[in-house]
Amino acid sequence: MGFLGTNELRQILPNCIDKFDDKRIDNVAYELSLGEEAYLTDSKSGKKEKLDDKNTQIVIKSGQFALLLTDEVVSIPDDLIAFISIKFSQKIKGLINVSGFHVDPGFKGKIIFSVYNAGPTNIVLDKGNPYFMIWFSNLTSSSLVYNGKHKGQNSISGEVIHSLNGELASPNVLLDRIKSNESKLTNFSWAAGVIMSIGLGLSVKTCSDNSKFNEGYQQGLKERKIEVLIDSAIQRVDIDSVINDRIEKQLKQKKDDSKK
Numbered sequence: 404m405g406f407l408g409t410n411e412l413r414q415i416l417p418n419c420i421d422k423f424d425d426k427r428i429d430n431v432a433y434e435l436s437l438g439e440e441a442y443l444t445d446s447k448s449g450k451k452e453k454l455d456d457k458n459t460q461i462v463i464k465s466g467q468f469a470l471l472l473t474d475e476v477v478s479i480p481d482d483l484i485a486f487i488s489i490k491f492s493q494k495i496k497g498l499i500n501v502s503g504f505h506v507d508p509g510f511k512g513k514i515i516f517s518v519y520n521a522g523p524t525n526i527v528l529d530k531g532n533p534y535f536m537i538w539f540s541n542l543t544s545s546s547l548v549y550n551g552k553h554k555g556q557n558s559i560s561g562e563v564i565h566s567l568n569g570e571l572a573s574p575n576v577l578l579d580r581i582k583s584n585e586s587k588l589t590n591f592s593w594a595a596g597v598i599m600s601i602g603l604g605l606s607v608k609t610c611s612d613n614s615k616f617n618e619g620y621q622q623g624l625k626e627r628k629i630e631v632l633i634d635s636a637i638q639r640v641d642i643d644s645v646i647n648d649r650i651e652k653q654l655k656q657k658k659d660d661s662k663k
């Protein structure tokens with residue numbers, strides 16, 4: 404088993420790649436480009452993107468997955484196996500090839516790359532640009548040829564998209580949630596602070612009202628005690644003797660007056 408070199412690629416690839424272009428041979432690899440379909444996991448519509456002359460770009464946001472369909476239909480000869488990857492210029496930005504790395508002998512169809520943006524920034528890809536690489540290797544003996552469900556694949560199937568549906572706990576989504584929870588917590592702290600201040604003010608006022616009431620009550624109690632004391636003192640004085648005393652004084656006065 405050995406990888407095919409540049410000259411061997413030039414000989415066999417015109418029969419293996421439907422849109423073969425000699426300029427796409429890159430040493431011992433061939434460059435594959437982004438085709439007409441892509442699916443982004445943060446798609447609002449939940450549908451795949453159709454790329455054409457007007458809609459030429461996709462943006463894979465940081466922390467998002469995407470499915471990318473190649474422009475080329477690849478036909479692997481029965482006596483070869485191929486290996487696929489993403490070019491370094493995209494990898495360095497954080498684009499990771501999550502999907503399989505091999506293409507079976509006898510496979511024919513477009514390749515679907517499942518990728519993840521593990522980088523800190525959005526990654527922009529253009530239709531028709533070469534982002535992928537494929538290497539070919541011969542086998543040491545003959546093998547079974549591929550006859551599975553991906554045979555003849557020409558688009559990103561609903562089944563494949565469905566497998567990526569659901570909530571994606573990407574770092575960016577989590578970061579957004581943390582930020583939103585932080586701002587909710589700040590608002591809650593403000594509201595709690597305001598409520599606590601109002602409560603504190605009310606309880607201080609209630610305490611002061613209570614102490615004023617107590618003061619008034621004690622003062623009233625004192626005055627009432629004094630009234631009771633005065634009343635009892637008055638009651639103790641003998642009213643009759645006072646009246647008698649006055650009558651006697653007046654009688655004596657009259658007597659004195661008549662003598663005169």
Ligand SMILES: Nc1ccn([C@H]2C[C@H](O)[C@@H](COP(=O)(O)OP(=O)(O)OP(=O)(O)O)O2)c(=O)n1
Nearest residue numbers: 502503505506507510514515516549551552553
């Ligand atoms: N990123 C990739 C990787 C592989 N393939 C194609 C080429 C392979 O020959 C074929 C089957 O690969 P696997 O066996 O790894 O995939 P599955 O297990 O999904 O398919 P199957 O059930 O047919 O084995 O899928 C593809 O289109 N895109």
